Amino acid sequence: MKIPKLILTTLTLICAVVTMAASDDTTSVVYRLPIFSNINSTTWIHTQRGFEEAEEINAEAILVHLNTYGGEVVFADSIRTKILNSRIPVYVFIDNNAASAGALISIAAKKIYMRPGSNIGAATVVNATGEAAPDKYQSYMRATIRATAEAHGMDTIVSGNDTIVKWKRDPRIAEAMVDERVIIPGISEEGQVLTFTAKEAFENGYCDAIVSSIDEVKEQIGLSDAKVVSFKPSFYDNVKGFLTSPVLSGILILLIIGGIYFEMQSPGIGFPLVVAICAAVLYFAPLYLDGLAENWEILIFIIGIALIALEIFVIPGFGVAGISGIILTITGLTLSLVDNVIFDFSGVHPEKFFTALLTVILSLAGGVILAIYLSNKLVGSKTGPFARIALHTSQEIDKGYVGVDTSISHLVGRTGEAVTDLRPAGTVMIDGELYDARATEGFIEKGEIVKAIKYQYGQLNVRRVSKQ
Known part of the structure; x- marks a missing residue:
């Protein structure tokens, strides 16, 4: 076939x-x-x-x-x-x-x-x-x-x-x-x-x-x-390599600390906090993706920052919370640079650990010093590169600059009636208008005749004249 x-x-x-x-x-x-x-x-x-x-x-x-x-x-x-x-x-x-x-x-x-x-x-x-x-x-x-x-x-x-x-x-x-x-x-x-x-x-x-x-x-x-x-x-390989270089890691730590310092100087969600958050993301993200930074290491860093903030804003002085916060912050940043498994350093060469620790400590110190230096420059300098972004104008009282409304100061010396109890603050009526006032001598009951005796700290001060 x-x-x-x-x-x-x-x-x-x-x-x-x-x-x-x-x-x-x-x-x-x-x-x-x-x-x-x-x-x-x-x-x-x-x-x-x-x-x-x-x-x-x-x-x-x-x-x-x-x-x-x-x-x-x-x-x-x-x-x-x-x-x-x-x-x-x-x-x-x-x-x-x-x-x-x-x-x-x-x-x-x-x-x-x-x-x-x-x-x-x-x-x-x-x-x-x-x-x-x-x-x-x-x-x-x-x-x-x-x-x-x-x-x-x-x-x-x-x-x-x-x-x-x-x-x-x-x-x-x-x-x-x-x-x-x-x-x-x-x-x-x-x-x-x-x-x-x-x-x-x-x-x-x-x-x-x-x-x-x-x-x-x-x-x-x-x-x-x-x-x-x-x-x-x-x-991605090149970006990750760039972000994990010791020099850039030091700069990012500096920005984290500097941003937090400036934000604490002027509370509120502002530019310094945004810089600190972005620097923290750039610092931890490549290390996390590369398997160096673990969840618990990042958590240690966050707890450390929270304790430092607690010490500054809530607890007076500088004690256990502040010291613990600094230790945890340094620990979190350092361990994220070292390939350890939950504090198991058997596979980590001592030089790598000390290099990471030195990078973090020097960067933290540099961040604090730079933040203080720039803060002074921004606040007090009238010359130099930061002069244009700092406010140096002085608004003096003798030139008419005041921080409160003084339009009711003309009421001093006039009489009126208490429309609420003043214990010691309340409301009075003078010349047919209602004003917030404060009793200078004891409590004043509703309906009593009062006289405005002075205007101080943005408030009208009155005293009892007689009962109606």
Whole structure:
């Protein structure tokens, strides 16, 4: 029996499509995570999302495509830990620079590949001005980078009758990238922080191959036919990274405290309160969505603010409520920055906790100081940037400015009748008009004759003349 040509052609096409689909399903994937900027909160968020996507698509490898001069140690340490604990093997391709925090991230990877002319090293911790941080920070960094190198273990090399055991990545070399005091003969001199070129890194075990492209990296790791899928950050990722940066978190705390302070100075729903609420939302929202800030942490912050307000407006002096409010406010703001589970800090590095606490305390202090400074500027300054929005006009009494109606002061000396009991306040009728009045001597009964003796504090004062 012959199969019609049309049916045969259709079956052939179906088989081809199925074969192609099956082929696509078995194609290996290398997930590329580009890091081409300073290491910060945004980089950390991108890294988390990237590793999640790599898991979802069952990638065979993660390739960190790196070119950075460094960044914040806290986030570099988080990325380092993520790489070391990854189920999927992680490789690094240094496209140009892996300085400071970039060196720490690179050393965590299973293999390091470098483009000709690239560098790795110079991992000394510096402050905002570029100066070396105190030794306690250097000590932490030395231990961290040393432990990262040690995590890759040792190699056993048999040479003739000799068996040599050596580190895959020498921890002393990693430490020399942080501390200029570490001397390694032929590699590191005293007084110089170690930085390797690609060739030097290869010779000393800190580069597994010098390559010129991602395709060459794929060949090195045995995935030359793999498809490369690159991470593409969403708008939300970038916004969340921006809002969770320590600098902006400090500014938002400053606005929260400053807004509340100004609102307390001038009660009522006004602009300062709106600013404080918006700052609180921007502070907590990304942390809540990211799983850092829990409901109870936000509740602690709200209770703290309520206790401070209670101390100021209800309870005189400054006591238990005020102190408790300050402690709870600081606690709520700090814990929302730290990934703890109901006061379980076992997975939180002490440096991360103290960094969060320091950010909150400095921001609170700055907020109070700035609020007081701006308050004085707004109230008392007649020059400067706030002069145009502050009222400096003085309305003096001798120029006719008064705060009450004085149109009834002419009634002083006239007589009238009490139309209600004055005990001591009531109503009197003078010249056929009703006025509110106050008895200066005892109570005055309805119907008694009264005389207006003075006008004071916006009120007519009368006394009894005689009964009708």
